[in-house]
Amino acid sequence: MRSLTVGTDPAAAGKERWYSDWQNDEHASHFDGRSSLLNRMLVRNYESFNDVRLLNDYLVRSRPTHLLEVGCATGEFYRYMRLKHPRPSYTGIDISLAALERARQKYPAGHFFASDPAMSLEENLGRQRLPTRWEIVYTKDVLHHQTDPFSFLAQLLGVSLRLLVLRTRTRDRGPTVLDPESSCQYHYRGWMPYIVFNIEELIDQIRRRIPDCEVILYRNHMVLGGVGNRFLPKECYLPETGTAETAVGVFLESDHRQRVQVIDREERSAHHPIGERILHRLLGMLRWR
Numbered sequence: 001m002r003s004l005t006v007g008t009d010p011a012a013a014g015k016e017r018w019y020s021d022w023q024n025d026e027h028a029s030h031f032d033g034r035s036s037l038l039n040r041m042l043v044r045n046y047e048s049f050n051d052v053r054l055l056n057d058y059l060v061r062s063r064p065t066h067l068l069e070v071g072c073a074t075g076e077f078y079r080y081m082r083l084k085h086p087r088p089s090y091t092g093i094d095i096s097l098a099a100l101e102r103a104r105q106k107y108p109a110g111h112f113f114a115s116d117p118a119m120s121l122e123e124n125l126g127r128q129r130l131p132t133r134w135e136i137v138y139t140k141d142v143l144h145h146q147t148d149p150f151s152f153l154a155q156l157l158g159v160s161l162r163l164l165v166l167r168t169r170t171r172d173r174g175p176t177v178l179d180p181e182s183s184c185q186y187h188y189r190g191w192m193p194y195i196v197f198n199i200e201e202l203i204d205q206i207r208r209r210i211p212d213c214e215v216i217l218y219r220n221h222m223v224l225g226g227v228g229n230r231f232l233p234k235e236c237y238l239p240e241t242g243t244a245e246t247a248v249g250v251f252l253e254s255d256h257r258q259r260v261q262v263i264d265r266e267e268r269s270a271h272h273p274i275g276e277r278i279l280h281r282l283l284g285m286l287r288w289r
């Protein structure tokens with residue numbers, strides 16, 4: 001376990017406990033599972049996710065030159081980008097020093113930077129002497145782990161120039177419960193926020209900040225409550241609440257300004273041939289920890 005310096009903001013003291021478990025080496029090992037996937041398995045794995053499909057469509061169409069990933073963990077999305085979209089430069093930031101260390105060891109050519117959850121995204125980027133505006137911002141499974149996710153969403157939008165793609169969790173019915181004490185997940189021997197956004201509220205928060213944008217959401221319904229050590233509001237254990245893993249694309253420069261599309265799109269796990277699976281197992285056993 002590593003220590004994390006959490007800024008000078010007095011509110012940060014209470015906040016720190018919701019973020020400290022990301023420093024655990026277990027997080028780095030867990031999220032490094034993809035590192036033993038063969039390249040073609042990795043591509044299939046990422047492309048089974050709606051957020052990557054959304055992002056890919058745009059990357060192929062618009063050929064941007066810079067992408068920022070927020071919450072890059074151990075850098076496997078960097079590998080995916082190098083394999084599939086080598087054109088845009090890639091920069092990843094994360095608060096987990098353990099995960100970043102692993103990313104840097106595996107991919108010395110990658111640009112991975114530490115950020116501090118007590119500072120805003122813009123401050124973190126500035127502190128690392130990185131640009132504070134990015135053509136494309138991508139963030140997978142990070143927003144719902146924030147103590148103040150709507151403020152974090154505003155920060156993500158604030159640093160995005162053309163497109164923000166994120167993956168998070170939504171519910172069709174019932175309000176967003178923002179109190180992490182009532183909506184959290186037990187991970188790496190500690191609790192972290194796990195906020196399930198009412199889908200209309202989420203759209204509203206985006207539109208309030210960028211009224212002219214186009215928003216596309218791909219919703220993959222599943223019951224979220226009780227799975228994966230999640231301690232969620234009771235309704236999230238019921239199918240009728242309509243909880244989902246949801247990919248969101250916010251297009252800041254679009255010909256379809258103000259258009260919002262919510263599309264149900266089921267995700268299926270990638271299927272890998274048996275030979276690849278055996279090789280993957282062997283590599284997994286050999287993988288350094």
Ligand SMILES: C[S@@+](CC[C@H](N)C(=O)[O-])C[C@H]1O[C@@H](n2cnc3c(N)ncnc32)[C@H](O)[C@@H]1O
Pocket residue numbers: 022031070071072073074093094095096099115116117139140141142145146
């Ligand atoms: C659930 S993991 C997802 C990792 C990776 N995006 C993926 O999907 O494989 C969340 C990651 O976000 C990082 N994180 C959490 N809060 C963050 C913040 N405020 N800024 C940057 N990274 C953050 C964590 O350290 C962790 O590596």
